Amino acid sequence: MMEMMCVEFESKSENEAFARVVAAAFIARLNPTLDEVEDVKMAISEAVTNAIVHGYENDPSKKIFMRCSIENQTCQFRIMDQGVGIADIERAKEPLYSTKKDEERAGMGFTFMDTLMDDLQIYSQLGEGTTIIMTKTFSRG
Ligand SMILES: Nc1ncnc2c1ncn2[C@@H]1O[C@H](COP(=O)(O)OP(=O)(O)O)[C@@H](O)[C@H]1O
Numbered sequence: 001m002m003e004m005m006c007v008e009f010e011s012k013s014e015n016e017a018f019a020r021v022v023a024a025a026f027i028a029r030l031n032p033t034l035d036e037v038e039d040v041k042m043a044i045s046e047a048v049t050n051a052i053v054h055g056y057e058n059d060p061s062k063k064i065f066m067r068c069s070i071e072n073q074t075c076q077f078r079i080m081d082q083g084v085g086i087a088d089i090e091r092a093k094e095p096l097y098s099t100k101k102d103e104e105r106a107g108m109g110f111t112f113m114d115t116l117m118d119d120l121q122i123y124s125q126l127g128e129g130t131t132i133i134m135t136k137t138f139s140r141g
């Protein structure tokens with residue numbers, strides 16, 4: 001049986017914390033370890049931050065969508081924006097690559113998401129937006 005939830009929130013930095021807490025609350029039913037909860041929170045934060053600062057270039061009137069679904073012990077997390085999109089996804093995934101280095105971005109967001117989750121997929125089109133799909137299987141039932 002599949003269980004899912006969906007939230008939509010404004011593109012504001014305070015909603016990074018909102019999104020990671022909501023995701024953590026949703027996966028609580030999987031009896032995650034503390035490490036697993038921390039991994040999810042950090043990966044969600046990175047994805048939401050990217051939507052805010054890159055996708056929407058800090059325009060708080062824009063909306064971010066998060067969908068989480070659980071099947072057995074596996075959770076799929078989707079973060080979606082309808083922002084500027086990514087020109088070169090392979091390049092964007094490279095460690096230390098950032099188009100906003102001048103704003104003290106470390107360029108490690110995608111590297112963290114990839115490391116913390118079991119799977120990371122990036123779908124993006126210029127001018128259309130970006131969808132990040134991350135999957136993680138939890139160790140306890
Ligand atoms: N949602 C997004 N919309 C548009 N561009 C994005 C998005 N997420 C990531 N990017 C691009 O991918 C690059 C790498 O992202 P990331 O690894 O998180 O590094 P950082 O956020 O520190 O720049 C960003 O600099 C940006 O150019």
Ligand SMILES: [Mg+2]
Nearest residue numbers: 046049050109
């Ligand atoms: Mg980032």
